[in-house]
Amino acid sequence: MHFSPLVDRIANKGASHWSIHFDAERQRAQGRDVIILTAGDPDQAPPEAVIEATIASLRRRRTRYSPFVGHPELRAAIAARVARRTGRPCSAENIAVVSGAQAGLYCTLQCIAGPGDEVIIPEPIYATYEAVVGASGGQLVTVPLRPEIGFHPDIEAIERALTPRTRVLWINSPHNPTGAVLSASEVEAIAALCRRHALWLVSDEVYEDLTFNGPHASAWGLSEQSIVVSSLSKSHAIPGFRIGWVVAPPPLVAHLSNLVICMHYGGPAFIQDGALAALAVDLPEVLALREDYRRRAGLLAGILATAPGCRTAPPEGGMFLLLDIRGTGLGAESFARALLEHEGVATFPCDGFGPSGAGHIRISLTAPDGQLVEAGKRILRYVGALGERTGALLQV
Numbered sequence: 001m002h003f004s005p006l007v008d009r010i011a012n013k014g015a016s017h018w019s020i021h022f023d024a025e026r027q028r029a030q031g032r033d034v035i036i037l038t039a040g041d042p043d044q045a046p047p048e049a050v051i052e053a054t055i056a057s058l059r060r061r062r063t064r065y066s067p068f069v070g071h072p073e074l075r076a077a078i079a080a081r082v083a084r085r086t087g088r089p090c091s092a093e094n095i096a097v098v099s100g101a102q103a104g105l106y107c108t109l110q111c112i113a114g115p116g117d118e119v120i121i122p123e124p125i126y127a128t129y130e131a132v133v134g135a136s137g138g139q140l141v142t143v144p145l146r147p148e149i150g151f152h153p154d155i156e157a158i159e160r161a162l163t164p165r166t167r168v169l170w171i172n173s174p175h176n177p178t179g180a181v182l183s184a185s186e187v188e189a190i191a192a193l194c195r196r197h198a199l200w201l202v203s204d205e206v207y208e209d210l211t212f213n214g215p216h217a218s219a220w221g222l223s224e225q226s227i228v229v230s231s232l233s234k235s236h237a238i239p240g241f242r243i244g245w246v247v248a249p250p251p252l253v254a255h256l257s258n259l260v261i262c263m264h265y266g267g268p269a270f271i272q273d274g275a276l277a278a279l280a281v282d283l284p285e286v287l288a289l290r291e292d293y294r295r296r297a298g299l300l301a302g303i304l305a306t307a308p309g310c311r312t313a314p315p316e317g318g319m320f321l322l323l324d325i326r327g328t329g330l331g332a333e334s335f336a337r338a339l340l341e342h343e344g345v346a347t348f349p350c351d352g353f354g355p356s357g358a359g360h361i362r363i364s365l366t367a368p369d370g371q372l373v374e375a376g377k378r379i380l381r382y383v384g385a386l387g388e389r390t391g392a393l394l395q396v
Helices: 018-029 048-059 072-086 100-112 129-136 155-160 184-197 250-263 269-280 284-304 332-343 369-390
Strands: 095-098 118-123 139-144 166-172 200-204 226-231 244-247 320-324 360-364
Touching: 018 332, 048 269, 072 095, 072 244, 072 269, 095 100, 095 250, 100 129, 100 166, 100 200, 100 226, 100 244, 100 250, 118 129, 129 139, 139 155, 155 184, 166 184, 184 200, 244 250, 284 320, 284 369, 332 360, 332 369
Parallel strands: 118 139, 118 166, 166 200, 200 226
Antiparallel strands: 095 244, 226 244, 320 360
């Protein structure tokens, strides 16, 4: 069989590590007691107002085609939210509604990067980023986020990585997988760098409502070529709705519209009506969900604080806890596979997230407290048994 070169560009190391997640799901389906802490799939109930608005829209038979980049009312509501939160102008012409933040990132890169263009991303990076850049034909260039400074960016290191071929600088805050949250001064410094070098600034802000230690700092409006991608998947516990958006200069929104025509021809009207209910007011469920993740992070970090050869740093935002397991002497994938085999806990190895993620596993906090406590106990038991088999663990 003959396939296009695209299939090689989207088959990356990050994608391969999903096999642990799929193995865990198969084992659970076969009846094994498995705690799956891999994907960032919220376990909480969505806001009732969103569900009711979606159902009501269906009952009104809002099932016909929608405008390609979203209904005007929804685009205006998203723009108003962005303007309110950032204090910078934003209008409906700056908004393209897409099928989730993942689709937003894919569509954006297709429109701003091409063969030979370099896309700089501080790493570790989320598993899909490599394939998104590869699909565009661009070249991924990574800059390390060092654990010793809390995985915050080194602006000088980023600038040293620039070449005449650099077209895009891509950031993510709150950061997946580390939980680091960029400060306003860090975002402004990155935007200034993009202005000096005429770069596109892409900011993945899907976890913006899950910032624990102060207000979220958005990149919107800090340069003429700033782009923000976000969604309601995490903040409102509706990833299955596949509703997200791109905030961008109007010329890019026009190109995104052309691409959406080729891909999915716009999103469902009833889903957009549900999203409009989510954006109409600040729902209390969103704040409660954020507090859930803050509490869960502290709970699990406290349990794992005594794990020999391991180290945690409570996240500043997001829905994950990063566990440094380098002191066990195992690589992240070996550790994660053995943990699933021996203790029935599925986590995500960060080896595929870039060199800075090597020796770390990402633990999703998307499970009730009781399951997280049990998972923590199982991890402690596994690490303890590992130490007995291999001798004293390394110090980290």
